[in-house]
Amino acid sequence: MAEIPTGGQMTWKIEGAIDCALHLRHHPSEPWRPYEEFPEYFLPDPRHFSKGYATFLALLKKGWKAV
Template identity: 45%
Template sequence: MHRQMCWLSKFGGDGEKILHLQTAPNQPWRPYTAFPQYAVADYKIEGGSLGWATYQKLLKAGWTVVHSARANEFSSNSAEVKS
């Protein structure tokens, strides 16, 4: 099963990063909150990363971590193919 995760900006660019998941190679990266079956409650830490608790859970479950530059490259290539 294809299970990948990476840290991407909420709104693109260089903003605050949150955990994003991808469950199929042809699917876009989506915030972890779009996957209630995988997401767990965030830690109550001021300034903490959104998705950190989910990241830890999925890492232990064998999900693959993808560098954000590689994930962004994939997203750009997908958009070009659809155009």
């Protein structure tokens, strides 16, 4: 995760989604995409945690914003 750009956005539930999982985008003008579509950022989650929790924490430390 050394070369992750800063300033991205993260959300847990997008409009129309049934499940709660991490979604990402680099810029507000981009559509939300599931975190699994970013293999360069993906980190495995501990058992029984929300999908994307480990990735969320790592990106938060890199300056990404939760919206």
